[in-house]
Structure formats: C-alpha cells, structure tokens
Amino acid sequence: MHHHGIDAESLLDRATMPVDEWRLIESRPEGIPLGVSETLFALSNGYLGMRGNPPEGRDSAEHGTFVNGLHETWPIRHAEDAYGLAREGQTIVNAPDAKPMRLYVDDEPLRLASAEVVDYERCLDFREGVLRRRFIWRTPGGKRIRVTSDRMVSLQEKHLAVLSLEVELLDSPAAVTISSQLLNRQDGEDEYCDPATAQGKELDPRRAETLEERVLLPIFQTESEPGRATLAFRCAGSGMTVGCAMANELTVTVPEGEPAPHVGTEQLTEEDTASMVYQVNAPAGTVLRLEKLVAYHSSRHVGGEELAFRCSRTLNRARRVGLRALQDNQREWLERFWERSDVVIHDQPELQQAVRWNIFQLLQASARAEVQGIPAKGMTGTGYGGHYFWDTEIYVLPFLAYTSPAFARSALRFRRNMLEAARARADELAHDGALFPWRTINGQESSAYYAAGTAQYHIDADIVYALMKYVHASGDVDFLLDEGLDLLIDTARFWLSLGFFTRDRSGFQIHSVTGPDEYNTVVNNNLYTNVMAQFNLRAAADVVEQMRAERPQEFEAMVRRHALEEEEVREWREAADRMYIPFDENLGIHPQDDQFLLRKRWKLDDPETGPKRPLLLHYHPLTIYRHQIIKQADVVLALFLQGHRFTEEQKRADYDYYDPLTTGDSTLSAVVQSIIAAELGYGRQAMDFFIRGLYVDLADLHGNTADGVHVASAGGVWQSLVYGFGGFRDHGGRFTIDPRLPEDWSGLTYRLTIHGCRIRVTVRRRTVEVALEEGDHAIGPVTVAGREVVVDREPLTIVIGADSGPGEGADMANT
Ligand code: BGC
Secondary structure (H helix, E strand, O other): OOOOOOOHHHOOOOOOOOOOOOEEEEOOOOOOOHHHHHHHOOEEOOOEEEOOOOOOOOOOOOOOEEEOOOEEEEEOOOOOOOOOOOOEEEEEOOOOEOOOEEEEEOOEEOOOOOOEEEEEEEEEEOOOOEEEEEEEEEOOOOOEEEEEEEEEEOOOOOOEEEEEEEEEEOOOOEEEEEEEEEEOOOOOOOOOOOOOOOOOOOOOOOOOOOOOOOOEEEEEEEOOOOOEEEEEEEEOOOOOEEEEEEEEEEEEEOOOOOOOOOEEEEEEEOOOEEEEEEEEEEOOOOEEEEEEEEEEEEEOOOOHHHHHHHHHHHHHHHHHHOHHHHHHHHHHHHHHHHHHHOOEEOOOHHHHHHHHHHHHHHHHHHOOOOOOOOOOOOOOOOHHHHOEOOHHHHHHHHHHHHHOHHHHHHHHHHHHOOHHHHHHHHHHOOOOOOOOOOOEOOOOOOOOOHHHOOOOOHHHHHHHHHHHHHHHHHOOHHHHHHHHHHHHHHHHHHHHHHOEEOOOOOOEEOOOEOOOOOOOOOEOOOHHHHHHHHHHHHHHHHHHHHHHHHOHHHHHHHHHHHOOOHHHHHHHHHHHHOEOOOOEOOOOEOOOOOOHHHOEEOOOOOOOOOOOOOHHHOOOHHHHHOEEOEOOOOHHHHHHHOHHHOOHHHHHHHHHHHHHHEOOOOOOOHHHHHHHHHHOOOHHHHHHHHHHHHOOOOOOOOOOHHHOOOHHHHHHHHHHHHHHHOOEEOHHHOEEEOOOOOOOOOEEEEEEEEOOEEEEEEEEOOEEEEEEEEOOOOEEEEEEOOEEEEEOOOOEEEEOOOOOOOOOOOEEEEO
16 A cells, blocks of 8 residues: 555644654643543553543543453354354453542632643653653633643552642642542443543444443452552453552642641542542642552452452552652663663654654553563553454564563463463364464453454464564573473464365365455465464474474473374474465466455555445445455565565565555554565655554554554564564574665664674664674674674674675675
C-alpha cells in the first residue's frame, strides 16, 4: 500500500504535541482526542496498567486499570455449534480504579473539559517513567490555583503505583476539598464513560466484548488505618480475585506566619467504592500535597483477606522507601533500560521522539509481565479482549531477546507453562503433540471464529522461532535443553500429524490452514506456514541431536520422558526436507497458497471499484476470501523470517507481486513490508511503511488507538530500524550487518545484547562502526558490510564499498 506517500511532518499537530526527544507532550488541555490520549499517556509495567485518564476521574472514553492475567470468562454461545470450537470466552477485566483524586475549590469541581486553564502541560517522560500534568486553574470565582499531578507505575515494585496531587492557592484563600478514591468501574460505579466520547456500539470485532452481567463481586473491604482502604473482588465467571488498596497522606504547607489550618477528614468504605476526603480552609499561598500509594494483587485462588494482606505489605514497604526514592529508583531502572535498548536516529528529533515512545511501549508491555503473556494492546486498553497472540513471539520477542534477554526468557516460559493445555487442545483436535491457542489469556483457545483463529496453526512455529531467536541471541543453551526442548518436541510432533506425505512420498503438504493473512483462510499449503513448519521440524531434530551429543545422560532421561523414538526424529527431518514449497514458474513468485493465484483480483486503489477500508468492517468474510487481496504481510513475512532460504530475485518478485494486493488493514503489516523494501533497496517505500508503523498510534492512523497501543507494531518499529535500515540479520545464529540507511538520514545507532555482552552499531552514510559497549568478552564473528570481524572494546569502522553492492568491497579501519 505504498502507493500513497505519507508525510511524517504533517501527521501531528506540533502546536499540541511539541517535539521533545525524551518526552511525549500535550500542551493544550484535551488537545488530543480523549480516547487516544488515554492510550498514548497510559502507564504500565507489564503487570499493572493504567490508562491516561486524568485524576479528576470524570470525562473519559474508557477508564482503564488492568492487572495482567485478571480476566473474566463467559460461555461462547455458537449459533451453530460444532465439535472442538472454543467454549469459553476470556476478557480482560477493568480492575478497581485508583486514579481518581478529585479536586473541589469552594465546592466547584475541577473538570478540564469546562475549566478555564492556562500554562497547561501533560507529559510522559521516557527517562523518568512518570506521567506529569500541570496547569493553572482559574476557578469560576476567579481564584488562581496551580494544580500539579504525577503518576507512576513502578517498574521495580510491580504491584505498586504512586500518585500525587499538589494544589497551590496562588492568590486567594479558599476552601479546598480533595477526594481520593477507589472505584469499581467494571460494574458501572461512577460516570463509567462519557457518552459523547465513548466508543460507539457499531460493529468492530477488534474490540472487547461488553460483559452485561456483574463481573466483580465484592468479597472483602477494610480500613486498616486512617487514609488506607482496601477493596477485594472475585470475578463471577473465572473465579479470579483482585485486591486493591490505597494509602493516602496529605501535607499542608502554609506561608510563613500563618497558623496551620484544620484538616477535616472523612473516610468511607463500601463494597464498590472507597474514598478518603480531605477538607481544608486554607489561606492564600498554601500548598496542599496528597500522596497516594496504590497496590494491586490478584490471584486464581486466594481470598480477599489474603489479598488485602499482600496489598498492605506492598504499601508498607513503599511508604518506608518514600515517594522520592521510589521515583529515583524508577529513573535508575530506566537508565539501565535505555542503555541497553535505545535506538538513535541522528539529528532527527521528531522521529526520535516517536521511536522512543514506541520503545517505551515495548518496555511497558513486557517489563514485569513475567510469566503472564503480553497482550496485543499491552496493559493500555481493552482491545482484542486483552488476549495474547503470536504478536508476542514474532513482533516483540526479537526486541526483548536483543535488549532485555531476561524478559524474553519470561515470555517463553509463559508459553512453556501453557504446554499442558496445548497438548490437551491438540488431542481434542485429533493431532499429536501440542497446539497452542491462537488467542488466549488462561491457556485455553478463546478464538470463536476458527477460520481466522484456530486455523492459524503457525502459532506453534512462531513460538519455536522466538525460542531459537532467544537461544541464539543469548547463548542460553540450558534454557533450550531444560525447557525449550519440550516445546520443540511437541510442536514437531504436531506438524508431523497435521501435514502428510503425498502418496509417492515426494512431498510433505499441510492443508486447511490459515496463514498470518486473515483475508485468506483455510487454504492448502500456505507458504508461510510450510516454511515455518519446516524450520520448526528441523530445529527440533537438530536440538535433539545436539542434546544426544552434548548431554548423553540427560538425553536418555529426556527420551524416556517423551517416549521419543529415533524413527520419529528421522521423520521430522524427512518432512522438513520434503516440505512442499509452492512456486509459480510463470510468475516466478511464491503463491501465498495453492488457491491464491486462481482468485479474482480486486484493484485496491481504484476509486470506482476499489474496496472500502478496512475490509473487515465492510464486507462479509466470503466476499473478501474470494479475492486476491490480503490483510497483512504473509509471504513477505516469510521472506524476512526465513530470509536465508530465498534468493534476492525471489524476494523482489514476491514483494513486487504482493505489495499492490496488501491492504495493510492490520498494523502487523507495514513494519514487515518496510524491512523487505529496505532490503531490496526500495528506499522510499521502506520509509513510507516505516512512518506508517512509527506513527500508527501517535497519529491514530488506524482510528482505533483509543482501544490500546498496537504493541506488535511498536515491536515492528524496532525491527524496521535494526533489521530494516540497520540491516541486521541473525539466521541460525549467524550475525550479519548490511545497512540500508535512508537517504536523508545522517546516521543510525542501535545496540544489541549478544551472549550477555552489548555491542553498539553506528551506521553512517559510508561506514559502519561496531564496538563492544558492555561485557567481558568480544563478540564474533559478525559479518559487517561483507567483512568478517570480531567486535571488541576498540571501535572498528568498516567502510561500505562505494559502487559495489553491500557485502563487497568493504574496507576496514581502526578508529
Ligand atoms: C491480526 C493478527 C494479530 C491480531 C492481534 C489482527 O488484526 O490480523 O495477526 O495477531 O490482530 O494484534
């Protein structure tokens, strides 16, 4: 869809969203549409997420607070049932809202939508991990009040959030009331959402289901001490429990010579709400500061009292540390994160800001997700019901593997922990091994529409792809053999049983599957699936052999545990070797599947006959399926993930063929197209697709940022920089760097953590510089612009050959 160029400069209104390399800023109250700003300014640590709702707790598109894994279940009622369809829906729950700290001056409520406000700024600081807002409010009575608030979801203490509200009476005495609350929004407590800005009820399958019944049943409430309250609930369907506690502390500072005013307090704790109200008649110049510590704990089993106990542990510890120190810790934590993860586009502050916002989203989605998954929207919204998809493995995990390997390992362990459920699911569908759910929270398949769900069997190979990527990047062979091997064996068994050898045994085919492209479903021999299954089968056979050689004793135990037969492993290899790879000699391209090229074409860009977009909101699936039209990169994704098995000529032919057919209706597409376009030397298109991915949320390019951040696209942005323009490749653990720097960029710097050490790569117009930035051993060999080098402390500059292609004629110098 490169046909319409996109102009990065005009995407954002810079008067509202000024450029700052380390912060996202909104400089006018409600300068960004409410739902979008709630997503853009959301805070999360991967365990706890809070949308960017203002502390007044009023106007909003969606008040969102999420605890990773906390979900409700409900029976899926198929109008026409069939064997093996998903039985139970899973939906992320809106955890009790602890954001509200309402302000009243002379009993007038502050409400941004109608207030008279000057000097407004709200910003999300990527180095501090704090959301700040400040402005001066002129009350209806004409008094000027400075209002400043901070919010931080702790990266170090995953159960903790820290909020503050400061109110300064600039010129007059006033009666100030602050009401700090916990609210069960899920079941409609308070203004749930503003009808004017709320999402409409129109069809959009990408949104979460609305749960009509009561979800959170109150099970426990307590006020353990002044300013503290805890509410606990149980989800009616899933039985999961959640506890939320707040501890409030108000300090009042009066100008010199003024007597300290009386602080009136009122505390009320009910089943669905808790509030702590402070009332002060304060002289001019007074500063009131409310600090609010908030803790969340959730569980599958334990009751309310235990959750309240855990919350109070978290709050006590946080109080001992103190707000300042908590913020300092956050800054240090982030300093280390950016050292590992920052990507710098030289001299391009606009792009830089957007790049860092995207990388910050990856951090927010994954840092403390631990053995929970990474939802498609992170913890920033309810889009896709809070489900985990292949987005994690293919789009996010490469970033984690090369910047925060420990997070990558956690994400893989999360799948490993689901293996039992995946085995049961394979069994239910009459397959061997394990079949992972296409979308899930609790390990069960939750995709009601099997054609675009369960049929995406490629998820198994995607997980193995991520596993091998992590192992090659980190060198963590222990993890591979201790935990990874189970994944390899069960997925290989699955593929062998899903596909079949043709009658003369000349080929291995896989039928009735859906590839990544959801606009062509239940097809035979989807190229992506076959290529990835081949990779999966080979990886399994290789690792089994590796274990036999390297750990003979453990190998015996493993063979017994899995009842693994030699014959079986031989068959995996044979299936891989004979895997049918569709190729059309006439067109010189890889058909996406057996039927694809036979279908009718639908000219995407024809204003008369072209389809309305996105297709999924305008056409019956059958209308879409009967055309040669695709939602997202499919063959082109295979060209990237398994790039070493395709020739440049094939890549070019495939890319050229599929590009005009690709709607990009999924945000998982542009970033991949950008990488292959860059590889092929299609600089303009590569940039175009990159910009579409980079600004997909910041400029709300798909119109649904209000539902949450497109986390896969954010991961794709990192990959477009590192693999696309940065030219990094790591097939089979062999590292190469062949940069494709965009014409108008002066340089690009990225970091990769490889085998526990960190290297820095700086691409300039004619050179690539590599250096070991952190770690105790050199990294190599790495092939840089065709030269095999070992990367050590002393920076190496490799000259990119002037008129020879990449990989040839490179020259090298020590700098
Ligand atoms: C895409 C899938 C993706 C899902 C969640 C869909 O629109 O087609 O590939 O996994 O969104 O992001």
